[in-house]
Amino acid sequence: MTIETAVAALGRMLGDRLSEAPAVRDQHARDEAHIAPCRPRAVAFPESAEEVAEIVRVCAAEGCPITPWGVGTSLEGQAIPDHGGLSLDMGRMNRVLAINVDDLDAVVQPGVTRTALNAELKGTGLFFPVDPGADATLGGMAATRASGTNAVRYGTMRENVLALQVVLADGRIIRTGSRARKSAAGYDLTRLFVGSEGTLGVVTELTVRLYGQPEAVSAAVASFPDIASAVRTVITTIQMGVPVARIELLDEVQIRAVNAYSNLAMAETPTLFLEFHGTEAGVAEQAERVGEIAAEFGAGFEWATKPEDRSRLWAARHSAYWAGRALRPGSAGWVTDACVPISRLADCIAETKADLAESPLLAPLVGHAGDGNFHLAILLDPESETERAEAARLSHRIAERALRMGGTVTGEHGVGLGKKPYMAAEHGEALGVMAAIKRALDPDGLFNPGKMIDANR
Numbered sequence: 001m002t003i004e005t006a007v008a009a010l011g012r013m014l015g016d017r018l019s020e021a022p023a024v025r026d027q028h029a030r031d032e033a034h035i036a037p038c039r040p041r042a043v044a045f046p047e048s049a050e051e052v053a054e055i056v057r058v059c060a061a062e063g064c065p066i067t068p069w070g071v072g073t074s075l076e077g078q079a080i081p082d083h084g085g086l087s088l089d090m091g092r093m094n095r096v097l098a099i100n101v102d103d104l105d106a107v108v109q110p111g112v113t114r115t116a117l118n119a120e121l122k123g124t125g126l127f128f129p130v131d132p133g134a135d136a137t138l139g140g141m142a143a144t145r146a147s148g149t150n151a152v153r154y155g156t157m158r159e160n161v162l163a164l165q166v167v168l169a170d171g172r173i174i175r176t177g178s179r180a181r182k183s184a185a186g187y188d189l190t191r192l193f194v195g196s197e198g199t200l201g202v203v204t205e206l207t208v209r210l211y212g213q214p215e216a217v218s219a220a221v222a223s224f225p226d227i228a229s230a231v232r233t234v235i236t237t238i239q240m241g242v243p244v245a246r247i248e249l250l251d252e253v254q255i256r257a258v259n260a261y262s263n264l265a266m267a268e269t270p271t272l273f274l275e276f277h278g279t280e281a282g283v284a285e286q287a288e289r290v291g292e293i294a295a296e297f298g299a300g301f302e303w304a305t306k307p308e309d310r311s312r313l314w315a316a317r318h319s320a321y322w323a324g325r326a327l328r329p330g331s332a333g334w335v336t337d338a339c340v341p342i343s344r345l346a347d348c349i350a351e352t353k354a355d356l357a358e359s360p361l362l363a364p365l366v367g368h369a370g371d372g373n374f375h376l377a378i379l380l381d382p383e384s385e386t387e388r389a390e391a392a393r394l395s396h397r398i399a400e401r402a403l404r405m406g407g408t409v410t411g412e413h414g415v416g417l418g419k420k421p422y423m424a425a426e427h428g429e430a431l432g433v434m435a436a437i438k439r440a441l442d443p444d445g446l447f448n449p450g451k452m453i454d455a456n457r
Contacts, residue, residue, distance in 0.1 A: 066088050110142075142206055150246055163175065219314070236293050237293055272294070351401055364376070
């Protein structure tokens with residue numbers, strides 16, 4: 001059994017859809033993580049679930065590892081084929097198979113991106129809300145249990161994937177879940193595969209929830225004297241039952257970066273970006289109530305009601321990473337995230353900011369404040385081992401702090417290789433159960449080996 005034999009067999013099967021070209025392999029050697037790249041032996045471009053199943057059977061027979069690939073936007077090394085083998089690029093499986101308007105769902109192939117799905121939905125009055133920032137594929141978003149700016153109202157991929165088609169390690173094609181909105185029949189295999197990061201099977205089809213476009217949308221910016229005041233505003237807003245669609249926190253460093261990068265002129269203080277969905281009257285009431293709450297905590301509150309103003313605001317938020325990088329030209333970003341109970345978010349950020357004040361490295365902070373989730377992009381010289389060590393130290397302290405405060409080492413970036421060292425501390429004995437599931441579904445370690453957990457625990 002050899003990888004070379006598998007590659008030769010796949011070449012005969014796929015023809016020019018099996019690439020050994022150095023440039024293609026280099027493209028699939030890295031994602032957006034700080035993890036060192038690693039080339040796959042070859043890259044396959046399947047076009048159907050049946051073809052994926054045949055590829056899996058060939059690789060299983062020859063002991064060739066398989067690492068699924070979407071568009072490479074993962075942030076913890078999930079898409080890096082660090083065991084070599086085959087990178088399975090799902091980009092050609094990019095069709096929207098069905099839009100069921102009355103049932104508020106769609107059936108898609110895994111290579112469909114979130115923006116492509118929403119473009120297809122234009123004219124239906126529906127949209128898909130999960131927005132991690134990057135234009136990721138829905139297959140990749142399901143694999144990493146992605147969320148993003150809308151999660152406080154619409155949930156994450158966990159809540160928005162109804163059913164899956166998955167190819168298992170023995171080449172079987174199974175379906176999990178259904179288009180029904182609830183079920184009490186059997187184990188919830190859909191939730192098992194959502195978030196499994198390609199370690200248990202290859203997703204070849206998804207059924208996802210859709211939502212009606214709101215009648216009215218408005219946005220607002222609230223600038224605060226400190227982080228604690230901003231977080232207290234978020235907590236109070238949620239406790240009061242205001243159905244805010246987005247609540248994004250940017251610290252003063254990130255606001256400085258956004259101002260420069262997106263040509264804005266916001267006060268360089270901790271700031272909330274908010275968005276409200278509903279009827280005209282409902283949106284106005286929500287915004288007014290949150291404005292009152294924010295004022296109680298010393299904030300200035302400014303509406304952005306025009307579509308172009310809202311678009312500019314959220315474009316600035318989505319470009320936050322690149323804006324941060326521009327604060328230090330030539331730098332790389334060591335991106336990390338953590339999530340804690342919302343009552344501990346201010347404490348967690350305060351301790352993190354204290355660490356940063358004593359560090360030589362700059363690190364803009366953004367957060368999905370309504371979820372207790374925040375992100376750092378630690379800016380470093382990619383050629384400096386000293387700075388890489390300092391970034392690793394800061395990231396480690398954030399992870400330990402989140403666990404100490406009853407949270408998780410990753411709210412949405414996932415585990416991959418970067419957060420794998422913390423899995424035992426977070427899950428304890430439950431990690432052994434995860435390893436048993438991995439062994440049961442992938443006994444030979446075919447799928448994304450080395451990621452998330454060690455199956456031989």
